[in-house]
Each structure stands twice: as structure tokens, then as C-alpha cells.
Amino acid sequence: MTAVLETHGLGKRYRRRWALSDCTLEIPAGHVVGLVGPNGAGKSTLLNLAGGLLAPTAGTIEVCGGRPATGPAQLAKVGFVAQETPLYGGLSVADHLRLGARLNPRWDDAVARDRIRRLGLDPKQRAGRLSGGQRAQLALTLGLAKRPELLILDEPVAALDPLARREFLQDLMAAVAEHGLSVLLSSHLISDLERACDHLVVLVDSRLRLSGAIDTLLATHHLLTGPRRDPATLPADQEVVTASHTDRQSTLLVRTASPIHDPAWSVARLGLEDLVLAYLRGPADEPRRRKLEVLR
Ligand SMILES: Nc1ncnc2c1ncn2[C@@H]1O[C@H](COP(=O)(O)OP(=O)(O)OP(=O)(O)O)[C@@H](O)[C@H]1O
Numbered sequence: 001m002t003a004v005l006e007t008h009g010l011g012k013r014y015r016r017r018w019a020l021s022d023c024t025l026e027i028p029a030g031h032v033v034g035l036v037g038p039n040g041a042g043k044s045t046l047l048n049l050a051g052g053l054l055a056p057t058a059g060t061i062e063v064c065g066g067r068p069a070t071g072p073a074q075l076a077k078v079g080f081v082a083q084e085t086p087l088y089g090g091l092s093v094a095d096h097l098r099l100g101a102r103l104n105p106r107w108d109d110a111v112a113r114d115r116i117r118r119l120g121l122d123p124k125q126r127a128g129r130l131s132g133g134q135r136a137q138l139a140l141t142l143g144l145a146k147r148p149e150l151l152i153l154d155e156p157v158a159a160l161d162p163l164a165r166r167e168f169l170q171d172l173m174a175a176v177a178e179h180g181l182s183v184l185l186s187s188h189l190i191s192d193l194e195r196a197c198d199h200l201v202v203l204v205d206s207r208l209r210l211s212g213a214i215d216t217l218l219a220t221h222h223l224l225t226g227p228r229r230d231p232a233t234l235p236a237d238q239e240v241v242t243a244s245h246t247d248r249q250s251t252l253l254v255r256t257a258s259p260i261h262d263p264a265w266s267v268a269r270l271g272l273e274d275l276v277l278a279y280l281r282g283p284a285d286e287p288r289r290r291k292l293e294v295l296r
Pocket residue numbers: 014018019020037038039040041042043044045046
């Protein structure tokens with residue numbers, strides 16, 4: 001597997017607080033990877049580290065085989081659209097495309113012009129006069145036309161209307177299929193991630209909670225419902241992600257690569273949204289011990 005992003009023990013600290021801690025992660029090339037987590041979980045921090053806008057406090061990070069933002073060749077490989085879609089307010093849409101062409105060796109002018117035309121943006125309009133969604137669209141167009149190996153997008157679709165969101169995600173998937181682009185994007189909109197992504201990374205409380213191919217994650221998580229039971233009595237290969245109990249019944253979300261044979265359980269699969277929400281809600285460490293406390 002070729003990795004477009006590889007981190008080992010990666011951490012970023014602001015004064016006493018770790019915004020990202022002990023993150024070891026490998027993201028394969030040629031995929032659209034969704035990054036999710038609650039507000040303040042460390043998503044932008046991870047993306048900014050990958051884009052070379054921040055330097056790590058601990059650990060290492062490699063993007064497309066090199067350290068982020070170290071020289072022009074490395075910069076050309078990575079496109080980054082930050083959350084606040086930085087543009088030059090005094091420059092027109094056309095000026096931004098000209099600048100993009102001058103600064104980026106692999107610039108695809110046809111893609112840029114075609115998107116601007118489809119979006120109905122006036123090339124003469126100054127970026128400072130565009131709406132929030134139009135500015136986001138211009139920034140995303142610059143990111144796609146740069147033809148990077150890895151495109152990093154921090155909440156790219158947040159400002160777009162539903163139709164524009166869907167069309168943008170389709171453009172992204174087409175670029176992945178046609179040009180082997182890899183994409184890492186953060187979003188709170190799980191339905192969008194479900195549509196566009198085939199890999200998932202979940203951060204909670206500055207820590208990596210889950211990562212992997214979405215198909216595999218969905219196939220290895222099971223919702224078990226049955227007579228009340230201490231989660232500590234489950235087979236060792238069944239990791240309890242969350243557990244809730246009534247007087248008579250237990251409902252457990254477990255992760256395991258093996259089939260569930262115990263006839264006491266009724267077993268159901270989860271959709272992506274329920275899986276993500278379980279990890280956002282679930283305890284970050286020692287789930288078995290904590291759940292035992294609940295049972296007492
Ligand atoms: N420049 C900074 N100085 C101090 N603390 C910071 C700074 N930037 C981020 N943080 C803190 O680091 C933590 C992670 O922030 P980050 O922006 O990475 O979260 P996020 O997951 O992207 O959140 P959101 O979903 O709200 O965009 C937060 O607690 C935030 O307050």
C-alpha cells in the first residue's frame with residue numbers, strides 16, 4: 001500500500017493543551033478519506049500539520065513521501081483548502097486563475113475555466129464581493145485545478161447549498177477516478193462523507209479513535225441485543241465500543257473480525273452515521289472497565 005499520509009506519534013500542543021496527541025495513522029493513496037470528530041477534536045490541527053501550516057510538537061508526519069511544505073516539489077504535490085477559504089479579496093476570479101497557473105506547475109486551466117463557467121461565476125468579479133459559498137467554490141476550484149497528488153479540504157462543503165455540495169463531491173470523485181487524486185476532507189455532514197468517502201478517520205478529544213476502509217469498518221462492527229450481561233464476559237476478540245443496559249437487557253456495540261455465534265444475541269449491522277455517533281459518544285479508553293462500573 002502506498003501511503004499519501006503517514007504519521008507516527010504525531011502531536012501538537014498549544015501551551016499546556018494538546019490539540020492532537022499520539023496520532024499514528026496511515027492513509028492509502030487513491031482514496032477519498034473522511035475526517036470526523038466533535039468540535040475541537042483536532043481535525044483542523046491534523047489537516048494543518050499535513051498541509052505544512054503547523055509544525056509538530058511531537059512525532060513525525062510524511063505527506064506524499066516527504067515532510068510537509070519542504071520546497072517547491074513537495075508544495076506542488078499537496079493542495080490545501082483551509083476552513084476560512086483564504087483568497088485575495090481585491091483580485092478577480094480570473095486573476096486567481098492566472099495566479100494559480102503561474103504558481104502551480106501541474107495547473108489544469110481547462111478544469112478551472114470549466115468549473116467557473118458551470119458555477120456561473122463572473123470572471124471579472126472581485127473575490128471580496130463573492131458570497132461565502134461562491135468564495136468556497138473558487139477556493140475548491142483552485143485546489144482541484146492545481147492537480148495535486150493529495151488534496152486536503154477542511155470542511156469544504158459547509159458553505160455550499162445542497163445541490164452545490166452534491167455536485168462538488170461528484171467532481172471530487174471524478175478527479176479521484178480520472179487522475180488518481182487522493183483526498184482528505186473533514187466534515188460534520190456524515191451523509192456527504194457516506195456518499196463521497198471510502199475511508200474514514202475519527203478523532204475524539206485530540207486522539208485517533210478509529211480509522212480504516214468504510215466497508216471493513218461496517219462489516220466488523222455489530223450491534224448485539226440480548227439478556228443483560230457483563231461486557232467483560234464477552235470473548236476476548238470482541239472489543240466493546242459502547243454498552244447500555246436496562247434491568248433485563250444489554251445492548252452492546254462490538255468490534256470483531258470474527259462472526260458472532262452466541263445464540264443469546266440478536267445481531268444487527270450499523271449504518272455509517274450510527275457507527276460514527278457511537279465512537280463520538282463512546283469512551284475513549286478502557287471501555288470494558290468503565291462499562292462494568294455502569295453495571296454495578
Ligand atoms: N492557535 C491555537 N491556539 C491555541 N489553541 C488552539 C489553536 N488552534 C486550535 N486550538 C485548540 O486545539 C483544539 C483542537 O482544535 P481544532 O481546530 O484542530 O479542532 P477541530 O476538530 O477542527 O474543531 P471544529 O470542528 O470546531 O473545526 C481545540 O481545543 C482548540 O481550542
